[in-house]
Amino acid sequence: MQAQPDADKPDATKTLSLILSRLDDMKAEETVTIDLRGKSAYSDYMIVTTGRVNRHVGAIAENVTKSLKENGVKNIHVEGLPNCDWVLIDSGEVIVHVFRPEVREFYNLERLWTQNPAVAAV
Numbered sequence: 619m620q621a622q623p624d625a626d627k628p629d630a631t632k633t634l635s636l637i638l639s640r641l642d643d644m645k646a647e648e649t650v651t652i653d654l655r656g657k658s659a660y661s662d663y664m665i666v667t668t669g670r671v672n673r674h675v676g677a678i679a680e681n682v683t684k685s686l687k688e689n690g691v692k693n694i695h696v697e698g699l700p701n702c703d704w705v706l707i708d709s710g711e712v713i714v715h716v717f718r719p720e721v722r723e724f725y726n727l728e729r730l731w732t733q734n735p736a737v738a739a740v
C-alpha cells in the first residue's frame with residue numbers, strides 16, 4: 619500500500635504556481651522556471667529570478683516565504699537574507715533563488731541546470 623500524500627501540504631505544481639504568482643506580484647524580473655523532475659532527487663522545480671536592488675531581493679524573499687507558510691508549506695529553509703545579494707528559499711518541492719542582477723549574472727545557475735546553455739542566455 620502506498621503512503622498517501624499529506625492532504626494539507628500543497629503539491630509541487632501548486633507550490634510552483636503560488637510562488638510564480640507571488641513573484642509576479644512583487645515585480646520580480648527575468649523569472650525562469652527549471653523543471654528538475656528526473657534530474658534531481660531533492661526538488662521538482664527551481665526558480666531563478668532577479669530583484670533590482672538588495673531591498674527588493676529581501677522583500678521578494680520575505681513575501682514568498684510568508685505566502686508559503688500561509689498556504690501550509692512547512693520546513694521552509696531560507697538563506698542569504700542578511701545581505702540580500704542572493705537569497706535561497708527551499709520549500710522542498712520548489713527551490714527559489716532571488717538574485718541582484720550582478721550576482722545572478724556571475725553565478726548563471728540557469729546554465730548549470732539546462733540542457734542547452736545557449737537557451738539560458740536568451
